[in-house]
Amino acid sequence: MPSSISSAVVRSLSCLLLLFLLSPSLASESDHRYRTDDPVTLWVNKVGPYNNPQETYNYYSLPFCHATGNPAHKWGGLGEVLGGNELIDSQIDIKFQRNVDKNVICQLELDEAKVKQFKDAVENSYWFEFFMDDLPLWGFVGDLHPDKNSDIGKHVLYTHKNIIVKYNKDQIIHVNLSQENPKPLEVGNNLDMTYSVKWMPTNVTFARRFDVYLDYPFFEHQIHWFSIFNSFMMVIFLTGLVSMILMRTLRNDYAKYAREDDDLETLERDVSEESGWKLVHGDVFRPPRNLVVLSAVVGTGAQLALLVLLVILMAIVGTLYVGRGAIVTTFIVCYALTSFISGYVSGGMYSRHGGKNWIKSMILTASLFPFMCFGIGFVLNTVAIFYGSLAAIPFGTMVVVFVIWAFISFPLALLGTVVGRNWSGAPNNPCRVKTIPRPIPEKKWYLTPSVVSMMGGLLPFGSIFIEMYFVFTSFWNYKVYYVYGFMLLVFLILIIVTVCVTIVGTYFLLNAENYHWQWTSFFSAASTAVYVYLYSIYYYYVKTKMSGFFQTSFYFGYTLMFCLGLGILCGAVGYLGSNLFVRRIYRNIKCD
Structure with a gap:
C-alpha cells in the first residue's frame, strides 16, 4: 500500500510539473477578451544596454517611479524564467477603449545618485520592455541632445509615454509606445512622469496580430x-x-575479387594499390x-x-x-x-x-x-x-x-x-x-x-x-x-x-x-x-x-x-x- 501511494504521488507531481512546463504556450491575459472599461494591465519587464541583448536588469533597478504597495508579479513557465523575464504590474490605470489624454504617474525628484544612474543608462543606450496583453512594447530610457558646453551632449530623460492601442471588437491587436517630452537630467529637477493612451479600431484579426513583429523583408530576402x-x-x-x-x-572491387583466374601477383598488386579496404x-x-x-x-x-x-x-x-x-x-x-x-x-x-x-x-x-x-x-x-x-x-x-x-x-x-x-x-x-590487430601502414598526410x-x-x-x-x-x-x-x-x-x-x-x-x-x-x-x-x-x-x-x-x-x-x-x-x-x-x- 505505501508503495502504491508513493507511486501515485509521483505520477501526480509529474502531471502537475508537465502542466507547469507547458503553460507558456497557453499563457494569456485571461482569454484575451475585454469589455469596455475593463482594466488592462501594463507589465514592466526589463531594462538594459541595447547593444548587449543578454545584459538585462529589473526595470526598477533604475530609479523610475515605483509601484506602490506590493505589485503583482507575473511568473511564466520555465522557458520564460530561463529567458530572463520578470513581469511586474506597473499599476498604471488603463481601461479598455477608454482614452487618456494625460495622466501623471508620479513626480520624480532627481538627486545626485539618480542623475548618475540615468546618465549612465543614457550613455549606454539603455532600452526597456513592457507587455500589454502579451504584446511587447519597447522604448529607450533617454537620449543625448547636442550641447555646446559638452563633448558628449546633454543627457535627457523621456518623461511622457504615449501608448496607442489598436483593437478589433473585444480583443487587443497591436500596441505601440512612443516617448515624448525629453527633460534634462540635472540635480534638483522635479520631473512629472506622465502617460497617455489612445484606442483605435482596426480590421486586423487576432490570429494575425503578431505579424507586425515579423521582419518579412529580412528573413524572406532573395539571398x-x-x-x-x-x-x-x-x-x-x-x-x-x-x-x-x-x-x-x-x-569494380567486387568484380576484381570475384575473378578466379587472375594471376595471384596481379591480384595482390591490385588489392594493395586500389582496394585496401578489403585487407x-x-x-x-x-x-x-x-x-x-x-x-x-x-x-x-x-x-x-x-x-x-x-x-x-x-x-x-x-x-x-x-x-x-x-x-x-x-x-x-x-x-x-x-x-x-x-x-x-x-x-x-x-x-x-x-x-x-x-x-x-x-x-x-x-x-x-x-x-x-x-x-x-x-x-x-x-x-x-x-x-x-x-x-x-x-x-x-x-x-x-x-x-x-x-x-x-x-x-x-x-x-x-x-x-x-x-x-x-x-x-x-x-x-x-x-x-x-593488423598493423596500420603509414600513408600520405591527407x-x-x-x-x-x-x-x-x-x-x-x-x-x-x-x-x-x-x-x-x-x-x-x-x-x-x-x-x-x-x-x-x-x-x-x-x-x-x-x-x-x-x-x-x-x-x-x-x-x-x-x-x-x-x-x-x-x-x-x-x-x-x-x-x-x-x-x-x-x-x-x-x-x-x-x-x-x-x-x-x-x-x-x-x-x-x-x-x-x-x-x-x-x-x-x-x-x-x-x-x-x-x-x-x-x-x-x-x-x-
Whole structure:
C-alpha cells in the first residue's frame, strides 16, 4: 500500500510539473477578451544596454517611479524564467477603449545618485520592455541632445509615454509606445512622469496580430531563398557524386575479387594499390577505443537529431515564436521525453560491440549533454548573479530542471538502454574479428584521421552557412525567427550532406588500410561545429556592437553550448551513416 501511494504521488507531481512546463504556450491575459472599461494591465519587464541583448536588469533597478504597495508579479513557465523575464504590474490605470489624454504617474525628484544612474543608462543606450496583453512594447530610457558646453551632449530623460492601442471588437491587436517630452537630467529637477493612451479600431484579426513583429523583408530576402537553392543543388551534386564514384569503385572491387583466374601477383598488386579496404576486413569491426564514451555521444546525438526535428515541426505547426520562452520550454520537455532514444541507441551499440558495464554507459548517456550544459550554465549564472542581472537563473528553476532530468529523462534513458540491449544488442558483424590487430601502414598526410576529420566539416558547414547568419541575427539582434520551414529544409540538407561526406571520408580511410573509422567518422562530421564556432567569432567582431565581460561571456558561452550540441548531433549522424555503409560493403565480400 505505501508503495502504491508513493507511486501515485509521483505520477501526480509529474502531471502537475508537465502542466507547469507547458503553460507558456497557453499563457494569456485571461482569454484575451475585454469589455469596455475593463482594466488592462501594463507589465514592466526589463531594462538594459541595447547593444548587449543578454545584459538585462529589473526595470526598477533604475530609479523610475515605483509601484506602490506590493505589485503583482507575473511568473511564466520555465522557458520564460530561463529567458530572463520578470513581469511586474506597473499599476498604471488603463481601461479598455477608454482614452487618456494625460495622466501623471508620479513626480520624480532627481538627486545626485539618480542623475548618475540615468546618465549612465543614457550613455549606454539603455532600452526597456513592457507587455500589454502579451504584446511587447519597447522604448529607450533617454537620449543625448547636442550641447555646446559638452563633448558628449546633454543627457535627457523621456518623461511622457504615449501608448496607442489598436483593437478589433473585444480583443487587443497591436500596441505601440512612443516617448515624448525629453527633460534634462540635472540635480534638483522635479520631473512629472506622465502617460497617455489612445484606442483605435482596426480590421486586423487576432490570429494575425503578431505579424507586425515579423521582419518579412529580412528573413524572406532573395539571398535566403538563393542559399536554400544553393544548398539543395549541393545535396544533389554530392549524393550523385558519392553514388557514382563509390558504387562504381566498389563494383569494380567486387568484380576484381570475384575473378578466379587472375594471376595471384596481379591480384595482390591490385588489392594493395586500389582496394585496401578489403585487407582490413578482420579488423574493421573491432570495438572502438573508449566504447563507453562513443556509445554515449552517438546515443545523445541521435536523441538531439530527433529533438531538433520535433521542435522544428512543432514550431511550424504551433507558431511557438509567439509565446515568451515557448521554444525553450518545448525544447526542455521534448528533450526529457526523447531520452528513451538516446538510451536505446547507446545501449544497443554498446552491447553489439561486447560492452559489459552497461550501467556505466547508461549513466554517461543520460548525463553527458545535460551536465555539459549545466557546467557552462553554472559559470554564466555566476557572472549574471555578480552583475545582478535578470539572466541569473533562480534556484527554484534549477530545482525544476533537475527534477525533470531525474524523474523523466533519466528513467526513460534507463528504459531505452534496457530495451536497446535486448532488442538490438546482439553482435551481428558480417566479418569475424581477428585476434591480432593488423598493423596500420603509414600513408600520405591527407589520409590521416586528423586531416580527414577536419576536412569533413567543411561541406556541411557550407550548406548551413547562410542560415547560421539568420539564426545568429535573430538570437543576438532582437529579430523574431519565424521561418522554421527554411530551418527544416536546411536541417535535412545538413543531415544528407553530413552522411555523404562522412561516408566518403570513411571509404578513403579504409582504403588507406586504417580500420579506426568509428571515431574518425564521428569527428569528421562533428568538425562542422568547429567551423560554426569560428564563424561565431567573426560574427561577434564584425556584425555586432557587443561589449563588456558580461555580454562577451554570455555570447561565447551560449554559442559553445549550441556548438557542442551541434557537434554531437552531426557526429552521431556521421557515425550512424558510416556504420551502415561499412556493414553494407563488407557484407558482399568473402571473409576467411
